[in-house]
Amino acid sequence: MDVLTDLLxxxxxxxxxxRQLIQQPPWSVTFAEVPPLSVVAAIEGRSVVRLDDQAVPLDAGDIALISGVDEYTIADDPATPPQILIRGGRKYLPGSDEELCGDWALAPRTFGDGLPGATVMLRGAYELRGAVGGRVLELLPSLAVVPTGSRTRAALDLLTAEVGCDEPGQDAVLGRLLDLVLVLALRAWCARPEAGPAWYQxxxxxxxxxxLRRMHEDPARRWTVAGLAAAVGMSRASFAARFAALVGEPPLTYLTGWRMTLAADLLRDTDRTVAAVARGVGYEDAFAFSAAFKRAHGVSPSAWRRRTWAS
Structure with a gap:
């Protein structure tokens, strides 16, 4: 299993x-209290994504990945003032608690006016899980724009064709197509030498x-540098030097970091004992595991569990 597949x-x-928006200019929609990761795509017409002081244009087929923010705006033009605020699935006047009335829906999951000359936008939102979800967000800046390409455009066309339908299994279809768009966009972003994480390259x-695949397929195995080197047909010294040069850290440092990420989510999501979690990520000695976990997360495994269960 490759690293990106494992993370996702x-x-x-x-x-x-x-959701799909079909709206004639001028239009501007602000999304507040948003999930950790949003995928916004321009299907027809030009638009902009506004985030803090940024206003980044999107041409048809471009995809914006927006992560780790509380609020962002999509609009037809940077100068268009905010018109609608979406929070908790409800519409408000910007800067007010006054809820807007009226039916904005054109079809299932499709909103706007649907008039000729309208801009067409797609928006997908993800709630990512735990410490592994945090690693996915670390791949991206708050706003990453992926220009249109033949593969991403084909995936967007499929998603656009399905978003207005209301047939059995529709949510499953849309979820998988959104996954496809996200993976293709992440590939395109991470493949840029100046943008992608070292492990992706x-x-x-x-x-x-x-x-890397072997460590992710079996993170609990008692890996050694010599064992990994032998598995990939290299000498120990050459493997260790090449891994550190390409990934940016030694093999076992990378492995320990991944194990501590997995352990953090096991402590949060299961009721396994600390000793069982330790064994699940490759530690027979619970004391050694606790020391490694505290170095990585700043608190003991038990304290981490209490904190995450209380939140």
Whole structure:
């Protein structure tokens, strides 16, 4: 299993939200109290994403990945003043608690006026899980724009064709198509040498990519540098040097960091004992596990569990 697949599989929440906007300019919609990750795509016409002091244009087919923010605005033009605030699935006047009335729906999951010359936008939102979800968010700045490409455009066309339908299994179809759009957009973003994390670039290396896959497929195995090197057909010294150069840290440092991420979510999401969690991520000695966990997260495993269960 490659690193990106493992991250997305473990972080994925259910019931991803997908909505379509078909609105004639001028228009401006602000989304507040948003989930950790949003996917906004321009389907027809030009638009902008406004985030803090940024106003980034989107051409048809462009995808914006928005992460780790409380609020953002999509509009037809940077100069269009805010018109609608969406919070908790309800519409408000911006800067007011006055809820707007009236039916804005054109079809299931489709909103706007639907008039000729309208801009068409898609928006998907993800609730990501736990510490692994945090690692997904670390891949991105608060706003990452992926220009249109043949593969992303084809996936967006499929999602657009399905979003207005209301047939059995529709939420499952939309969730999987949104996943496809997200994965293709993340690939495109991370593949940029100046943007992607070191481990993403390292996956293209035959030996180091294979070592990363092995660690993610079986993180609890008692891996050693020598064992990983032998598994990918390299000497211990050459493997250790190449891994550190490409990934940015030694092999076992990377492995320990991933194990501590998995452990944090096991402590939060299960009632396993600390000793059982330790064994689940490759530690026979619960004391050694607790020391490693505290170095990574700043608190003991028990304190982490109490804090996350209380939140």
């Amino acid at each position: 599989h473990r972080a994925r929440a259910q019931n991803a939200l997908v 390292a996956m293209a290396d035959r030996a180091i990519g294979a070592a």
